[in-house]
Amino acid sequence: MNTPALFTETIFALASGQTPSGVAVVRVSGRDARSALDVFHVKQPEPRHAQLSVLTDADGRPLDQGLVFWFPGPASFTGEDVVEFHLHGSAAVLDAVFQQLGTLRNWRMAEAGEFTRRAFENGRMDLTEVEGLGDLLAAQTEAQRRQALNQYTGSLRMLYDGWRQALLSLRAAVEADFDFSDEEDVPGSVAEFVSGDALSLSRQIESHLNDGRRGEIIRNGLRVVLVGLPNAGKSSLLNALAQRDVAIVTDVPGTTRDVLSVSLNLNDQLINISDTAGLRDSYDVVEIEGMRRAEEAARSADLILSLCPADQPGFHVAFRDSDEGDFPSILKVRTKCDLLPDSDAGGTPSGDTDIDVSVRDGSGLDKLMSELARFGSVPITGQSDVTTSPLITRARHRLALERCVTSLQSAGDDQLPLEIRVEYLRTASDSLGQILGRIDVEDILGHIFSEFCIGK
Numbered sequence: 095m096n097t098p099a100l101f102t103e104t105i106f107a108l109a110s111g112q113t114p115s116g117v118a119v120v121r122v123s124g125r126d127a128r129s130a131l132d133v134f135h136v137k138q139p140e141p142r143h144a145q146l147s148v149l150t151d152a153d154g155r156p157l158d159q160g161l162v163f164w165f166p167g168p169a170s171f172t173g174e175d176v177v178e179f180h181l182h183g184s185a186a187v188l189d190a191v192f193q194q195l196g197t198l199r200n201w202r203m204a205e206a207g208e209f210t211r212r213a214f215e216n217g218r219m220d221l222t223e224v225e226g227l228g229d230l231l232a233a234q235t236e237a238q239r240r241q242a243l244n245q246y247t248g249s250l251r252m253l254y255d256g257w258r259q260a261l262l263s264l265r266a267a268v269e270a271d272f273d274f275s276d277e278e279d280v281p282g283s284v285a286e287f288v289s290g291d292a293l294s295l296s297r298q299i300e301s302h303l304n305d306g307r308r309g310e311i312i313r314n315g316l317r318v319v320l321v322g323l324p325n326a327g328k329s330s331l332l333n334a335l336a337q338r339d340v341a342i343v344t345d346v347p348g349t350t351r352d353v354l355s356v357s358l359n360l361n362d363q364l365i366n367i368s369d370t371a372g373l374r375d376s377y378d379v380v381e382i383e384g385m386r387r388a389e390e391a392a393r394s395a396d397l398i399l400s401l402c403p404a405d406q407p408g409f410h411v412a413f414r415d416s417d418e419g420d421f422p423s424i425l426k427v428r429t430k431c432d433l434l435p436d437s438d439a440g441g442t443p444s445g446d447t448d449i450d451v452s453v454r455d456g457s458g459l460d461k462l463m464s465e466l467a468r469f470g471s472v473p474i475t476g477q478s479d480v481t482t483s484p485l486i487t488r489a490r491h492r493l494a495l496e497r498c499v500t501s502l503q504s505a506g507d508d509q510l511p512l513e514i515r516v517e518y519l520r521t522a523s524d525s526l527g528q529i530l531g532r533i534d535v536e537d538i539l540g541h542i543f544s545e546f547c548i549g550k
Contacts, residue, residue, distance in 0.1 A: 101125070101174070101212060106195050107204035108188060109549035115183030120191055121549060123209055126200070127175040131162070133194050134179075139164045149179065151194060158187045172209050173216025210550055214531065221531025222250040225488065229313055231550065236362035237312050241485065249484035250491075253302075254526050257295060257498075261523035264291050268516045288515055289506045292522075296502035299495055302486070309485025310492075311396060315357060315364030316470030319392045322401035324372030327429035330453040331401065332356060332369040335463065340369070352384060353391050360467035367466075368395075397423050397469055403430040404450075425465065427451060431458065491529050498525035 104124025110117065122130045131138050135154070139145035139162055149157045160181040170176040181187050195201055210227060213219045219227070226245030233239040268288060320328040333339050336356040355368040368391050371384030392398055398421060425448050432452040449465060451458035486492050501522035505515045527533040 101215075102200060104129075104198070104201045105204035105208055105212075106130070106192070106201065107209075107549040109178070109209070110183070113183045113185050113188060118181050118183035118188055119549075120179040120181060120188070121204075121209060122177040122179075122195070123170070123172045123174050123204075123212060124201075125175065126198070127177045128164070129198065130177045130179075130195060131164070133198070134191075136162050141166055141169075144180075149181070149191070151190070157190045157194075158182055168216065168218075171218065172212040173218045174212060204549065206547060207550060220251050220255075222254065222491075222529060223248060224531070226250070227550075229487065231547065234357075235359050235364045238364060241309060241312050241487065244484060245487060250487075251530060253484055254529055257299065258523050258526040258530070258532075260291075260295060261519055261526070264288065265516060265519045265523065268512065268519070288512065288519075289508045292502045292515075292519065293506035296499050296506065299499050299502070303492065303495055303499070305485055307396075307486075309487040310489070311470060312363070312485070313487045315366040316397065316466070317395045318365060318367045318397045318399060318466060319388075319395040320367065320369050320399050320401055321373065321388060321392055323406065324374055326372065326401040326403050326406075327453060328369050328372070328401055329354075331399075331427075331429060331451065332367060334453045334456075334459060335367060353387050358466075360463055360470070363467055363470040365466050365470055392421055395422050397425060397466075400424050400426050401429050402426070404428055404433045405430065423469075425449065425469075427462065429453070494525045494529045498522045501525065 101124060104122065104126045106120060106122040108118060109121040110119040128138070134147075134149035134151075134157065136147045136149060137145070139147075141164055144161045144163060146159070147162045148159045151157055158181045160179055163176075163178040163180070165171070165176040165178070167174045167176070179191065181191065192203070196203070207228075210219070210224055214221065214224050223246055226242050226247070229242035230239065230246050233242050320332060322328055329340075332354065335358060340354055340356050353368050353370055355366055358365045358367065370388030370391055371381060373385060373388065376382055376385070426446060428447040428450045430452060431450045432454045449458055449462050451462055453459070486495070501518045504510065505518035505522065507515065524533060
């Protein structure tokens with residue numbers, strides 16, 4: 095647990111949604127938070143018990159009636175003394191309350207994420223739990239909600255901290271062997287088990303890394319990019335999947351010049367689908383730029399839908415001066431299947447086609463959406479499953495774990511002197527500490543907390 099930080103200012107903010115609303119929660123946190131009760135002439139409630147009170151101004155005139163809560167630190171969200179007022183959510187009520195609080199010395203409105211930042215600094219949360227809370231606030235789908243809640247409640251913290259503690263114990267044993275090898279209660283040389291323990295832990299982390307980016311796909315959404323020749327039906331398909339007119343559809347080739355995207359919720363999975371410029375030889379500088387952006391989007395996708403109309407042979411996913419092998423998984427979709435003879439239509443794939451669709455009569459669209467949902471799905475059947483095997487949700491976690499594996503493999507090299515290998519154990523444990531926010535994370539804290547809303 096971190097040593098509680100000393101914050102000299104008391105902060106306050108609206109901790110609930112936009113007004114007007116039925117209820118508005120005003121949160122106050124800091125060493126002088128209890129003074130908020132005196133400001134509004136409210137009796138101090140029992141800790142963590144709701145108390146119905148009338149808030150009054152300096153002249154004793156009622157401002158509002160609501161529930162008041164008192165959370166003495168460190169047993170509070172931020173680890174500091176916290177007061178909450180659950181009031182009626184009108185702009186007039188909140189303006190009056192904030193005006194009163196703003197007159198106090200060393201009191202100010204909280205910045206985005208500042209309550210959570212104080213919780214982190216006071217050791218109430220580690221950085222993975224902070225990120226889980228941020229993901230929970232931003233969750234759009236059931237899969238995102240469940241993954242974020244598991245991370246917020248400590249699934250990643252328990253896994254990574256367990257690995258880190260194992261490394262710290264191994265380092266302690268090695269260093270004790272260096273410093274106290276002549277003492278009876280210290281075992282002899284530990285060199286023989288350093289390699290085995292380091293390599294065993296390395297394999298565990300490699301298995302964790304080998305997850306197909308499933309956690310990141312849940313958090314960010316499956317990125318699907320439509321590619322193909324001009325007039326292959328990309329924009330029509332995007333509009334049909336979104337069930338609204340996102341892209342302009344004409345018979346003129348090259349209508350789409352930029353990347354257009356829409357997000358869908360399919361079977362509780364977030365699917366981000368992007369329409370791109372048609373691929374063809376062109377001297378138009380705008381169209382060439384559109385094709386460059388199309389290639390960029392395709393390279394960063396999780397899945398490419400390669401579209402080819404039924405009245406044109408072949409599929410086109412290769413870009414100018416590009417190696418097709420650099421691209422992600424490809425699903426071949428034959429479009430405009432209403433142009434086929436009745437015996438060949440109906441959404442049944444043929445030849446090298448994976449799925450046949452027609453935007454005009456709707457055939458094959460349900461099958462395509464089911465395939466997208468299947469490709470982007472990650473089974474999360476319950477708390478125990480993701481607690482015992484939680485998923486990596488961020489690129490910074492992945493990079494730190496990869497550095498940890500590299501250090502562990504070097505620590506397991508029995509050809510190296512033990513003094514060098516213990517240094518690799520230190521860098522491995524430091525990599526895990528960076529994920530948890532235990533060491534050397536100042537450069538990323540501002541970015542993480544800036545993504546939070548005011549009042550959280």
